[in-house]
Amino acid sequence: MADGRERLLDSLDVALGAVDARYAAAYPGLRAERQPVHTVYVPVDRYDADTVRSWGAQAQDTFSRYVSGAEDLADIVGIEPTLAREVLPLVEAKLAAEPIEDLRIDFEDGFPQAGIAPGGRDADEDAHLVRAARALRATPNPTPFSGIRVKCLEPAVRARAVRTMDMFLAEIADNGSLPAGFVVTLPKVTASEQVAAMVTVCEYLESNHGLTTPLRFEIQIETPQSVCGPDGTAQVASMIHAAQGRCSGLHYGTYDYSAACGIAAEYQAMDHPVADHAKATMQVAAAGTGVLLSDGSTNRLPVGAADEIRAAWSLHARLVDRSLRRGFYQGWDLHPAQLPTRYAATFAFYRRSFESAAARISTYLARTEGGFLDEPATVRALASFLHRGLECGALTDSEVRERAGVTPGRLGELAGFTRQEGHFE
Template identity: 55%
Template sequence: MNIQITGGEMGHLEELAGRLDRALAGADAALAASYPGERGVRQPVHTVYVPGDRYAAQAVAEWSAEAGRVLAEHGHSAAEVADVFDLRPDLAAEVYDRVRAKLDTEPIEDLRIDFEDGYGARPDADEDAAVLAAARALAATVHDGSAPPFHGIRIKSFEAPTRHRGLRTLDLFLGELAREAGLGDGLVITLPKVTSVEQVSAMVTALDALETAHGIAAGSLRFEIQVETPQAILGSDGTALVARMIAAGAGRVTGLHYGTYDYSASLGVAAAHQSMEHPVADHAKDVMQVAAAGTGVFVSDGSTNMLPVGDPEAVRSAWRLHARLVGRSLARGIYQGWDLHPAQLPSRYIATYAFFREGLEVAAARLRAYVHGGDSSYLDEPATAAALAAFVLRGVECGAVTADEVERLAGVDRSHLARLARRRVD
């Protein structure tokens, strides 16, 4: 027996739905504004920072040469890399040539010219001169195409003792970049040691004013918050201030970057135990990930200060530690970290490429089954399909895999991957 329901009999549901729409309109708008989804941009796998007075136009080339030299000396073949990093021989063979090419063509994905801890406190005249020189050098690399895809400056914090110096440095840097026509989409500003929501609001005010002062397009300057203080994670009122900081950024915040050593020291962790994998670090990054989820704000891990320098065993020991920490971050869903030395680039890329290549075939097969149908031992839902697509797309963007490989294995091209990954376009 067929039962037909007429429009009149459903009228009460239409009226109820209308009431709910009106009641939830504010919440709907707030959700869309606060959680706009992933941005349609690539996230770099790392940030390299170079002290402001040591940065020059040839810095990237110098890092490339030194990273290549160290790899050639201590990991001169795929077999040796397999031994050093405990990789399967076939995986090491897939990774090795790709990493060598990466070190030659794009050794640094994100560069930060540092005028904070890596530079220190100097006379104003000295810092002024160094800032202007750095801006001119960066502009030259933007013009000749040798600048990393992402690049910018870390200023001193907006805490009272350093606020005026940080603002002055930012003003000089942006003004000189604008005069040299060196401003581009890859520019990023890092605000360190943030301790209050008000400092983030102050940064928005400062960028508004500096855009006007230097003829920069309104709203185009973005910045990342460096989470290096316990106040950023838990405020005195018991709330997670880092979530409120994202909102206070008025759409200008692009990233939350964990500061391994400042944060650990602030919690009383002894120097010997300060690490990216200490429980206090994991707690901070867990809060950062939850705060940033769905906002389009990237999360970055910190750094390890055990450098691959010295005798062969010291280099390889530091490589193993670095690679393990990078792999740990990747497995936890944190796809970026900080590198402090050219010799860390081989271990960064070996660990990253191994992560993406090792998971490629299974992820691609699951995507193929989801998109095209077919037998699969997984019953993937849309959210998992988005995660699979995002994983594969990150591998393509950093150079671990090629778009042709993905199309062959998964049957989807790069634009389809982006749609599946729920990338939005600003």
């Protein structure tokens, strides 16, 4: 009987070997790399070496002027006063030490070219490009993540997109190395063939500039065609796999996508049903691939009179919390005054559930009875939650060790990360 079972297993290995290999390659699982909580988009003509410091200073100034204390923060963000007392000093420290986690120098929508004669467009962008690239390289305290958003690969701007990437890399590549966490954002993708073409571009650029690490890119999901192709399939899934492992993330574009779906400007928002449908499709397509997800932005800016700033803050905090609850741990910020509520809502999200998540992991590891009967899949989610809280600064190593009873390294193992980086080295 045993010999027969062994022969059966051998035949199954032969029959399923190719399927096993394809699945392992296509769905490598969670990546251990830190994911930024946001991406800040700055038009290339407005970026300089002082941008990060300036954004932090503006954010700190607005926060101190319009938030009188923890009770006031609780009212604005919509959190418990006790939680606000924990969050307030964390936000103040974050704005002082690391106001921007991920910086994207924008050569697409944010770069005005209206009124420039056709022959002068390349020269104008080239001049801004060289200045911005040199400023990024010279910045004494760079952001943990950075990159550029280029124009798309549609015929009218394809050459400009490639030219921008080529020239920018020429300025910032240092003996084959790029800044840590550097990516290129590819907007307005409508077909997986464009993603495959981006892979070809990346291969050329790596060779041309002698890069020693793979050049990775993000795909912006801001066209209906990326969600539903002409044959009715979810194109975004094929786009991820067409990237051949180079796609680091999917970024939802709130306003381009909403407008393309015919939503009136007044109702275009991150929480509109068309947005939720697109993001749910992105979420399913990216599951298990290691590709990170980012929600979009709100264009309601915290500027003007005090009541206008507070109303915009409340909206922003609610939308950030909504995204986090739905598994989108990153979003876009477009203005320095959005940073306080980005961090306040994010820190509150992790600290609110910290005690419960830590206790459940501790109970699971001790094999004792608690209020939950957690399976390994849920424990992976709990560990990943604590990992994210650690990486963004909402939680500390000592808190996690004390409450969950695990080291950061063990936490990474429980989360099922494919390789150990960041806190998990």
